[in-house]
Amino acid sequence: MGRSLKHAIVIGASLGGLCASRVLSEFAERVTVLERDVLPEQPGNRTAVPQGRHVHLLMARGAQEFESLFPGLLDDMVAAGVPILENRPDCIHFGAAGHVLGTQHRLQDEFTAYVPSRPHLEWQIRRRALQIPNVTLVPAGVEEPVFDGDRVTGVRTADGDTLEADLVVDATGRGTRLPVWLQQWGFDRPREDTVDVGIGYATHQVRIPDGLIPEKVVVAGASREEPVGLGMLFYEDGTWGLTTFGVGKVPPPKDFEGMCTLADRILPEHVSGALRQGEPIGDVAFHKYPTSRWRRYDKLDRFPEGILPLGDAVASFNPTYGQGMTMTSLQAGHLRRALEAPDGDLAATFFRDTAKTTFPVWMMNAIGDFTLHGATGRMPWWYRPVGSLFDQFLGAAETDPVLAEWFLRRFSLLDSLYMVPSARLIGRTVAHNMRLWAAEQTPRNRRSRGTAA
Ligand SMILES: Cc1cc2nc3c(=O)[nH]c(=O)nc-3n(C[C@H](O)[C@H](O)[C@H](O)COP(=O)(O)OP(=O)(O)OC[C@H]3O[C@@H](n4cnc5c(N)ncnc54)[C@H](O)[C@@H]3O)c2cc1C
Structure with a gap:
């Protein structure tokens, strides 16, 4: 009733x-x-x-x-x-906190997303x-x-x-x-609970020749090392929205050339190369978002x-x-x-x-903002260890699709909104990172790292 x-x-x-x-x-x-x-x-x-x-x-x-x-x-x-994201891995490039997540297989249908x-x-x-x-x-x-x-x-x-x-x-x-x-x-x-995130946005609309970028969504979030990020969405009118942003009061690039330079640094080559062939439309729009x-x-x-x-x-x-x-x-x-x-x-x-x-x-969000993105404000002591654990988790999710999918489910707000991995998933993260670490210690890999350096 x-x-x-x-x-x-x-x-x-x-x-x-x-x-x-x-x-x-x-x-x-x-x-x-x-x-x-x-x-x-x-x-x-x-x-x-x-x-x-x-x-x-x-x-x-x-x-x-x-x-x-x-x-x-x-x-x-x-x-x-x-555009509709049909869950093929080539629809989306997704980087969070400096880690590109390894969704190299088709995700379940409920991940289907739309890009208006x-x-x-x-x-x-x-x-x-x-x-x-x-x-x-x-x-x-x-x-x-x-x-x-x-x-x-x-x-x-x-x-x-x-x-x-x-x-x-x-x-x-x-x-x-x-x-x-x-x-x-x-x-x-x-x-009022607040987090001073100090975010600045700069956005250009861009026309990019057809067929150069198979993805419809390209996201490279900010990280500890790189306090600027970038998002590109392919819109219904055939143009791309290109947004760059800075966190922790770091300003985003101010013009198209600066945005392309950032893309060269943090995006896959086929995307940044295509962007350089793009034609910016209109003026850059700016927005400041100081506080959540x-x-x-x-x-x-x-x-x-x-x-x-x-x-x-x-x-x-x-x-x-x-x-x-x-x-x-x-x-x-x-x-x-x-x-x-x-x-x-x-x-x-x-x-x-x-x-x-x-x-x-x-x-x-607050854990990510404080520990990875230079936010200021009052932070409970336990945010830092949880933030580090989370960073480790994302690191493992780069090459472990099970962890990547778990993260994407939460990130898409699809089921439990709590991003607390089970003990099994934490164990999987640790084991995965240990394996990667051990692989890096093999004499051949040590030699090739030495050569690269
Ligand atoms: C830079 C930026 C990027 C964002 N990106 C994303 C994103 O990627 N994904 C996402 O999900 N969300 C994003 N958001 C958040 C999203 O924009 C908001 O969550 C959403 O707009 C909330 O809508 P709202 O209706 O509550 O408020 P608003 O969209 O702010 O609308 C408020 C409305 O109230 C009207 N109004 C105000 N005062 C009066 C009045 N006195 N009388 C009559 N009308 C009035 C205004 O004219 C306006 O139409 C972003 C926000 C920002 C700032």
């Missing part, structure tokens, strides 16, 4: 807001989505979503979750030319959300929610109109003002009825790991489950479930 609402309002018509509107449409007579940015008729970049110009990896799990919210979405994307550009994905989802009969989009900015001293009863728009609602979802992204509003209404602000931020609403003792934050408004994750959209889609599922309970504390249920899925991903 679940809750039944008369009118729900969603602030923000980006991915979080659109997914929320889909869920709310099942429980409310009417859903109104308020968006202050101009929304293009066709897929296109938006001023208020500047990150959309940079490559966005859609994890296999995110694709599944979006599809379950909007059935038919994936087929429509493929029909519109969105961010504007295309958002447009497809928007189109579908706005086809839902009881969902309406209103082009208006929200000034603030209306709080009657007891609960939130609606919103006041920038034009001075007041709209009433039994539930308001704040999907305004990283810049949410909910913590300030809570304080104004006499509640505590949520604690998790607003701990789950830790608050009191929270007003009538409002919930969702998406980046709750947690924004290091974008170089490509998880934000998928984590947002998971929150939409939590919203549905919270609304399915006819009574009980909606906010507490939603925050508890969101914290459960956020925690493992947040923690693994």
